[in-house]
Amino acid sequence: MTAKQFTSVWTREPRQGKTQGLTRDQIVRAALEILDAEGLDALSMRKLGAKLGAGATSLYWHVANKEELLELAFDEIWGEMSIPDPGSAGWRDTGWAFAHGMRKVILRHPWVAGLIGRMPAIGPNSLRAAELLRKGLHQAGFRGLEEDYAGAAITAFVFGSVIPEVAWFSAAAEKEYDAESMREIIRTAAADYPELVARAEEYTARDPAAVREMNFAFGLACVLDGLERRLVT
Numbered sequence: 413m414t415a416k417q418f419t420s421v422w423t424r425e426p427r428q429g430k431t432q433g434l435t436r437d438q439i440v441r442a443a444l445e446i447l448d449a450e451g452l453d454a455l456s457m458r459k460l461g462a463k464l465g466a467g468a469t470s471l472y473w474h475v476a477n478k479e480e481l482l483e484l485a486f487d488e489i490w491g492e493m494s495i496p497d498p499g500s501a502g503w504r505d506t507g508w509a510f511a512h513g514m515r516k517v518i519l520r521h522p523w524v525a526g527l528i529g530r531m532p533a534i535g536p537n538s539l540r541a542a543e544l545l546r547k548g549l550h551q552a553g554f555r556g557l558e559e560d561y562a563g564a565a566i567t568a569f570v571f572g573s574v575i576p577e578v579a580w581f582s583a584a585a586e587k588e589y590d591a592e593s594m595r596e597i598i599r600t601a602a603a604d605y606p607e608l609v610a611r612a613e614e615y616t617a618r619d620p621a622a623v624r625e626m627n628f629a630f631g632l633a634c635v636l637d638g639l640e641r642r643l644v645t
Contacts, residue, residue, distance in 0.1 A: 421480040422487075422534055434466055436474045440484045444521075447485060452523040457481070482527065487535025489521045490514075495541055498548035504636055506548035507566055510541060511632050514570045522578040528571060553643045562639050569635045573628055591616075 426436055442463050446455050457478055461471055475481045493513035498506040518524055533542070542563070549562045595616060602609050615623055 419476075420532075420534060421475060421483045422536075426474070434464060434470050434474070436484070438464065439471060439474055439481070440488050443481055443485050444488060447523045448521060452526045455481070482531065483535065486524065486527050486531055486533065487537045489517050489524060489537075490533070490535070490541055491537035492517050492520070493537075493541050495544045497544065498551045503548035503552040504640070506544060507636055507639075508632065510545045510548075511566055511570050512628075513541075514567070515574050515628060518570075518574045518578060522581065525575045525578045528575070549639075552639070554639075565635060565639065566632075569631060573631060577624065 439460070443455060443460055446459060446463065455478070457468060457471055460481070461468055464470075471481075475484065493510070493516075495509045495513060496506055501509075518528075533539075545563050545566065546559055549559045552562075554562050595612070598612050599609055602612070
């Protein structure tokens, strides 16, 4: 079986729009509106064309197919991350901002969870963020492959923490679970583990968003502490 050749929208120069025609930025913005409102499965070239009041020819002038359109949208959202240069901020602050920025982007655009691990992040915004993180880890003292391992540890923590959040929000929105009935089910199912029930009850008395944020911050601090510890052993 012959392997399929890999192609990317980033390997060719963007085409200039025709006079009074659509621009690539307009197309990407409209695609993001559909993705944010309706999710990954809702996006199609046909729906996008209808939203823009444009024919297929106008869209295909800029993108060859839906996959290229998703590449553009995938990279666009990573441009929302604000990451300080480690030269002035220090490597921990850079790593902290990288992780929190990535979490905010995923929660703001939950459809992206369906592309992580499937679509390579090789657009300019993605590469800029990755390079800032790499520079920070190099500044910290990591060298060679350990720079990659350390960066992977941070991004894996973000994905492992945030993608389940996205999945839960999606399930809760679809099924509209009643909070009290959920608490009662937990009390019954975990009746043999009263300490776990007590922990769950304490969480319900707090602001859920604040708890999730604190949970993320605690875990991230542990990851950064662990990386720092490796540098001194």
